[in-house]
Amino acid sequence: MMKKTIVYTGGGSAGHVTPNMAIIDELDRSAWDIQYIGSKKGIEKELIENIQIPYHGISSGKLRRYIDLENVKDIFRVMKGCLDARRVLKKLKPSVVFSKGGFVTVPVIIAAKSLNIPVFIHESDMTPGLANKIAQRFATKIFTSFEETLAYFPKEKTVSIGSPIRREMLKGSPGKGRELLGFDGRRPVLTIMGGSLGARKINETVRAALPKLKDYQIIHLCGKGNVDESLIGNKDYRQFEYVHGELSHYLAATDYVITRGGSNSIFEFLALKIPMLIIPLTRSQSRGDQIMNAKSFEKKGYAMMLEEENLTEESLLTHLADLKTNKMDMKDTMNRLNKKDAIGILVEEINKIG
Numbered sequence: 001m002m003k004k005t006i007v008y009t010g011g012g013s014a015g016h017v018t019p020n021m022a023i024i025d026e027l028d029r030s031a032w033d034i035q036y037i038g039s040k041k042g043i044e045k046e047l048i049e050n051i052q053i054p055y056h057g058i059s060s061g062k063l064r065r066y067i068d069l070e071n072v073k074d075i076f077r078v079m080k081g082c083l084d085a086r087r088v089l090k091k092l093k094p095s096v097v098f099s100k101g102g103f104v105t106v107p108v109i110i111a112a113k114s115l116n117i118p119v120f121i122h123e124s125d126m127t128p129g130l131a132n133k134i135a136q137r138f139a140t141k142i143f144t145s146f147e148e149t150l151a152y153f154p155k156e157k158t159v160s161i162g163s164p165i166r167r168e169m170l171k172g173s174p175g176k177g178r179e180l181l182g183f184d185g186r187r188p189v190l191t192i193m194g195g196s197l198g199a200r201k202i203n204e205t206v207r208a209a210l211p212k213l214k215d216y217q218i219i220h221l222c223g224k225g226n227v228d229e230s231l232i233g234n235k236d237y238r239q240f241e242y243v244h245g246e247l248s249h250y251l252a253a254t255d256y257v258i259t260r261g262g263s264n265s266i267f268e269f270l271a272l273k274i275p276m277l278i279i280p281l282t283r284s285q286s287r288g289d290q291i292m293n294a295k296s297f298e299k300k301g302y303a304m305m306l307e308e309e310n311l312t313e314e315s316l317l318t319h320l321a322d323l324k325t326n327k328m329d330m331k332d333t334m335n336r337l338n339k340k341d342a343i344g345i346l347v348e349e350i351n352k353i354g
Helices: 018-026 043-049 070-092 105-114 130-138 147-152 174-181 200-212 247-252 263-272 289-300 313-325 327-335 342-351
Strands: 004-009 032-039 055-058 096-099 119-123 141-144 158-160 189-193 217-221 237-240 256-259 276-278 303-305
Touching: 004 018, 004 070, 004 105, 018 043, 018 342, 032 043, 032 070, 043 055, 055 070, 070 105, 096 105, 096 342, 105 119, 105 130, 119 130, 119 342, 141 147, 141 342, 147 158, 174 189, 174 247, 189 200, 200 217, 200 313, 247 263, 256 263, 256 313, 263 276, 263 289, 276 289, 276 313, 289 303, 303 313, 313 327
Parallel strands: 004 032, 004 096, 032 055, 096 119, 119 141, 141 158, 189 217, 189 256, 217 237, 256 276, 276 303
Antiparallel strands: none
């Protein structure tokens, strides 16, 4: 049987790449030739090349929401990106293009539409990013993580399916996690995840509060270059710049998590039924998508939210105490969730393509 070709695109942040990687893991390699289009120097290039998927770099601008001289230059970069993407797509002749968002995807989707190639897009956040706002008019099908996001897209081609969760995240062993960390089974495990680059204020506040967090054993994913050398050797406080292979075991051992409001992460914690304290990126650092994600999860009873502007040692300890009090109610609410298999749905839809 002749293989069909699928082209994935998505970049600018790990959050636009890791869901693609999760879906790639589930595709039948004997039936699909998998290719990837991204920017020439973005984070997606390193991540995709690490899993041995053929990668095609194209010219890419940045979609800004403010007035800047660079916007004029980026019009030409995007135009060149469309030509680059069209050249790659004509060569690969894919049956479908699958996009996870990020500014690099816009020229790919426009080029695919010009060649009559079906385009699927998935929006992770509760409100769509600028790239997917542009892409929706060219998309064949649109999938969303949040039910609320349906209001932002054409209803005739949009369906809410949840977030593509990496299968390996659901296969961790609590015992192995505690063993790897050197933790006992008597005290709860608190995991802090500030995103791929870490979160300076969260890191500083957690470390300042450590003397008052002796009831917890702590895993702190603090980001590259953010390990505090003076705290190395504290057996109840384990710091990591980044964790890869052992993460599923660490999360299986986790009782509570402090996290940013990135959609992929909070949906993974939801699938694992871990009560969350979400500290989203501020509006000055983002378009406010993490705040919207956090408010949705808080309203549904899956999490508590603490805005970074209000983050202090005292507010952190107060919210953690409340999280501990509400733990069972949160877990009960999560257990009642009618969970959808987003990856299974996406793989099935992709396989329907002729």
